[in-house]
Amino acid sequence: MAVLLIAEHNNKELRPFTLNAATAASQIDSDVHAVIIGQNTTEAAKQLSELPVVKKVLSIEAAHYENFTAENFAPVIVKLADSYSHIVCSANTFGKNLMPRIAAHLDTSQVSDIIKVISPDTFLRPIYAGNAFATIKSNDPKKCVTIRPTSFDPCESTGGSASIEKVDASEEFSNTKFIKREEIKSDRPELGTARIVVSGGRGMQSGDNFKLITEIADKLGAAIGASRAAVDAGYISNDHQVGQTGKVVVPDLYIAIGISGAIQHLAGMKESKVIVAINKDGEAPIFSVADYGLEADLFEAIPQFMEELNKLNTIQK
Amino acid sequence: MKILVAVKRVIDYNVQIRVKEDGSGVVTDNVKMSTNPPDDNAIEEAVKIKEAGKATEVVAITVGEEKAQETVRKALAVGADRGIHVKADGVLEPLAVSKILQKVVDKEKPDLVFMGKQAIDDDCNQTGQMLSALLNWPQATFASKIDVKDNKLEVTREIDEGLETIEINVPAIVTCDLRLNEPRYASLPNIMKAKKKPIEEIAASDLGVDVSPRLEQIKVEEPPKRKAGIKVANVAELVQKLKNEAKVI
Numbered sequence: 001m002a003v004l005l006i007a008e009h010n011n012k013e014l015r016p017f018t019l020n021a022a023t024a025a026s027q028i029d030s031d032v033h034a035v036i037i038g039q040n041t042t043e044a045a046k047q048l049s050e051l052p053v054v055k056k057v058l059s060i061e062a063a064h065y066e067n068f069t070a071e072n073f074a075p076v077i078v079k080l081a082d083s084y085s086h087i088v089c090s091a092n093t094f095g096k097n098l099m100p101r102i103a104a105h106l107d108t109s110q111v112s113d114i115i116k117v118i119s120p121d122t123f124l125r126p127i128y129a130g131n132a133f134a135t136i137k138s139n140d141p142k143k144c145v146t147i148r149p150t151s152f153d154p155c156e157s158t159g160g161s162a163s164i165e166k167v168d169a170s171e172e173f174s175n176t177k178f179i180k181r182e183e184i185k186s187d188r189p190e191l192g193t194a195r196i197v198v199s200g201g202r203g204m205q206s207g208d209n210f211k212l213i214t215e216i217a218d219k220l221g222a223a224i225g226a227s228r229a230a231v232d233a234g235y236i237s238n239d240h241q242v243g244q245t246g247k248v249v250v251p252d253l254y255i256a257i258g259i260s261g262a263i264q265h266l267a268g269m270k271e272s273k274v275i276v277a278i279n280k281d282g283e284a285p286i287f288s289v290a291d292y293g294l295e296a297d298l299f300e301a302i303p304q305f306m307e308e309l310n311k312l313n314t315i316q317k
Numbered sequence: 318m319k320i321l322v323a324v325k326r327v328i329d330y331n332v333q334i335r336v337k338e339d340g341s342g343v344v345t346d347n348v349k350m351s352t353n354p355p356d357d358n359a360i361e362e363a364v365k366i367k368e369a370g371k372a373t374e375v376v377a378i379t380v381g382e383e384k385a386q387e388t389v390r391k392a393l394a395v396g397a398d399r400g401i402h403v404k405a406d407g408v409l410e411p412l413a414v415s416k417i418l419q420k421v422v423d424k425e426k427p428d429l430v431f432m433g434k435q436a437i438d439d440d441c442n443q444t445g446q447m448l449s450a451l452l453n454w455p456q457a458t459f460a461s462k463i464d465v466k467d468n469k470l471e472v473t474r475e476i477d478e479g480l481e482t483i484e485i486n487v488p489a490i491v492t493c494d495l496r497l498n499e500p501r502y503a504s505l506p507n508i509m510k511a512k513k514k515p516i517e518e519i520a521a522s523d524l525g526v527d528v529s530p531r532l533e534q535i536k537v538e539e540p541p542k543r544k545a546g547i548k549v550a551n552v553a554e555l556v557q558k559l560k561n562e563a564k565v566i
Binding site: 175 | 328330333343412442446449450454455459471475496533534535537547548559560
């Protein structure tokens with residue numbers, strides 16, 4: 001039986017992590033169908049049909065799907081479930097909110113946040129905020145799986161030509177009403193998908209000093225992160241928080257400035273490809289995961305870092 | 318309005334997790350245990366709603382072994398009125414816990430069920446959503462702000478793109494984010510008083526639900542260790558390494 005991938009989108013276009021989830025789906029079974037549920041999603045459905053790993057697209061449109069309410073999404077997906085061995089989705093807030101509702105309806109024990117497909121019924125997933133990895137085998141006849149997107153490469157986005165089939169909507173769930181969404185608008189790349197992240201910790205000493213981080217991030221075209229300590233101290237808003245209780249990031253380059261490296265922060269960034277730590281405490285745990293450590297006062301090091309960056313002829317974006 | 322709050326006993330968040338050598342799990346013997354952090358936020362919010370005169374009773378519930386009752390006792394010490402301990406040994410998956418909670422909800426008939434958005438041991442993030450599916454109630458997950466209105470809640474949710482606000486009709490489930498509030502500490506007099514508050518004990522086997530695990534934990538292992546890097550002498554060397562060695566800028 002085929003795998004059903006739930007596409008994540010904003011009605012206009014696919015959200016990038018759908019491509020990572022598609023890769024994971026294709027590692028479970030080569031026959032991947034994708035369902036897109038929303039309102040006025042023609043263009044996003046077309047993008048989905050162009051993913052070479054997707055063999056068929058199911059499109060479900062209705063006004064009550066416009067805001068991705070799990071109470072509306074779950075019943076219509078459950079109706080499709082008979083034809084599928086697996087239902088998969090990204091383990092971001094969209095998938096985390098939705099998938100358990102589907103799993104409960106199907107009487108299935110969900111496997112959350114997998115980082116590797118070992119076989120169609122066995123998966124690797126982090127537990128205890130990534131301090132241990134568990135190999136989990138599902139014995140349910142139908143499997144509900146959410147995928148940590150940063151652990152899978154995005155699939156090719158062009159070259160496919162899957163058919164798009166319309167499916168009827170289910171009734172509206174009337175006890176939940178969407179009011180508003182406040183998206184954080186920024187010219188910067190999104191923290192979860194940025195190629196470079198520059199993060200500040202309690203060592204920044206004030207919210208004003210985060211301007212130093214902003215300058216470096218501007219120069220590098222990077223997203224801005226922060227430790228929980230910096231967020232709790234009120235230096236920066238919590239949507240910048242990296243860690244167990246914030247975002248998990250896997251950029252090519254992670255620069256941790258004035259961050260000691262508490263367990264909960266490391267859980268959110270230690271899979272980054274290259275890690276730089278700048279901290280005046282040479283014993284700080286952050287150095288144990290850093291590829292390049294600089295033991296220095298950050299208020300001296302950051303201006304020098306800007307100077308050195310300015311000397312470079314080119315900077316990759 | 319009556320609020321049922323589910324709490325779970327987990328390894329304390331400050332403890333460095335150690336994996337057992339035989340790969341059967343993580344070390345829990347002689348390890349400090351405490352209430353799952355966002356469950357503390359759930360209790361705090363329920364107590365605040367009651368203090369504001371918008372709820373009449375706060376009931377704390379836990380599902381698990383004998384010692385899990387400590388978490389209910391702690392909830393009573395910060396303001397819950399009474400407790401329920403559903404006793405069950407062995408591994409309980411979120412699906413099993415949500416089925417047990419469903420049975421208790423059928424009996425207790427709360428207007429709201431609160432719990433943390435995720436337990437920091439298995440990191441599943443499922444129980445609240447599963448319970449709302451089983452009850453066919455609305456769900457407000459990852460709540461960072463709750464406004465109680467007449468038979469409705471306006472809830473602000475933390476989502477990847479920012480914040481989302483929804484309105485849900487009671488009865489409903491809310492799963493709480495750490496940013497919802499600042500949980501209070503229990504005072505000594507309140508800890509003493511909590512010892513006199515009632516905790517009802519129920520055997521999970523008496524609830525008539527199948528709680529047998531559907532998942533097999535094949536093994537638990539240490540995550541791959543990151544190789545220790547190098548210390549650079551100065552900023553110029555750092556930038557040169559990033560440019561020419563790591564080739565990331």
